[in-house]
Structure formats: structure tokens, C-alpha cells
Amino acid sequence: MIRMTSVTKVYRRGLFETHALAGFTLHVARGEFLAVMGPSGSGKTTFLNVAGLLDPFDGGEYLLDGEPMQGLSDARASAIRNGKIGFVFQSFQLIADLDVLDNVDVPLRVRGLAARVRRERALRALEGVGLSARLHHRPSELSGGQQQRVAIARALVGEPSLLLADEPTGNLDSRAARQILDLLERIHAGGTTIVMTTHDPELAARARRRVHVLDGKLIDPWAPAPPAPPSEAPPEGLP
């Protein structure tokens, strides 16, 4: 589904350049549940933003379902995002002035669906995350875990084939984090491909595959070790 090969992304601030992705290569098959791990500043969010077409990249190749993602127009990028990608962020990013139902309705409005269809789909998405009893609460009236479940319902209401989650449990206590992970596992079992960044090895252990990022590149745990420096030849006669 995702085929990134030698992707580069440079942030420029005046004279300073940060090579946030420096030859990033990662392939994700349809149906995977992948955890992307790595220290702070290693490029995990940048990768997710590029994968989700929220940010452009500078070099390399990115194919999403076989379609090249370089040089897309803004209109094409948002059509692809709306059609196949859902996002979940560490900070939930709900709209404070809208109630739960209206927050989940936002992506459907963008698609221009009829009000009745939108309402049915939003209710179904909220039922899926166990929040049917909170439809008219504002985000500030919910716990962190509940807010993240609303955000997940919003991400899923458009039935994306790819869910990108950036530290989805980063602001939650361990109980709420476990609930979110249970929910992600269920979503994955339903056929959605999930790519999640996390610092937390315990959470990452729930994904089916883990990869590690350092300095804008993937560390390949299966890469052969570099050749050892040549050792001195044993003295004659010894094995």
C-alpha cells in the first residue's frame, strides 16, 4: 500500500536545515498493523505527515496504492486524503465548539453527503468506539480517552483503508491507553491498515510489526552486520 523509497524531507529555517527524512525507505502492505518507533526528533511525525499527504517531500519516491505521490496538486492530495486516509493525533485535535456528533460529521460534510446519511454514519462510528451516550457533549466535557475515541470515530467515519496514528496514546494514562489499543486492534481486525508512531515499547508490542527510525532513516533490524575488521592471520600450524 505504502512504498516509500529513499524519501527526503528538509525543513529550512533561515540558514538552518533539518534533514528530517534522510533516505527513508519503508514498504507497508495492505492490512498491516505497524508501529514506528524511535527517539524524539528522529522523524516519526514527519514520516507520518508525508505518508498522509499533509506535508510535501523533497526527494525519493512515494507510491500509495501504486500511484506516485510526488508533485501532486493540492486538490488531488486532498481528494486522496479524503478518500482513503484517516488521521489520529496525540492531541486529539477535536473542534472545541462542536459537540461529539458534529465533530465526527466534519469529514462527511467535506464529502457533501446528505444530512440523513451523514447522521447515520456518524452514529455508527460513535457506536463503534462506545460513545453513543455522549453525542452532545463538548470535547472539554470528556476524558482524554473519550476524546481520543471521538477522534478515532472521526478518522474512521469515511471508511478509510489507511489509518495513520501519531502517538495516539501519548496523552493518556495507561488504562485509557490500553482501551485505545484494544480499539485499534479491533479496527485492524476489520481490515484497516494501521501505521502508528509510539515511544512506548509496551504499546508497540501490540502491533504486528515494529520498525525503528533514527536520524530520518529506518534502522533495519535484519540488516547483515558490517564485516569485521580483518584479524591477524593465526600463526602457522595453528587452526
Ligand SMILES: Nc1ncnc2c1ncn2[C@@H]1O[C@H](COP(=O)(O)OP(=O)(O)OP(=O)(O)O)[C@@H](O)[C@H]1O
Ligand atoms: N515544521 C518544522 N520546521 C522545522 N523543523 C521541524 C519541523 N517539524 C519538525 N522539525 C524537525 O525535524 C526533525 C524531526 O521531527 P519529527 O517531529 O518528525 O520527530 P519525531 O520523531 O516525531 O519526534 P517526537 O517523538 O518528539 O514527536 C526534528 O529535528 C524537528 O526539530
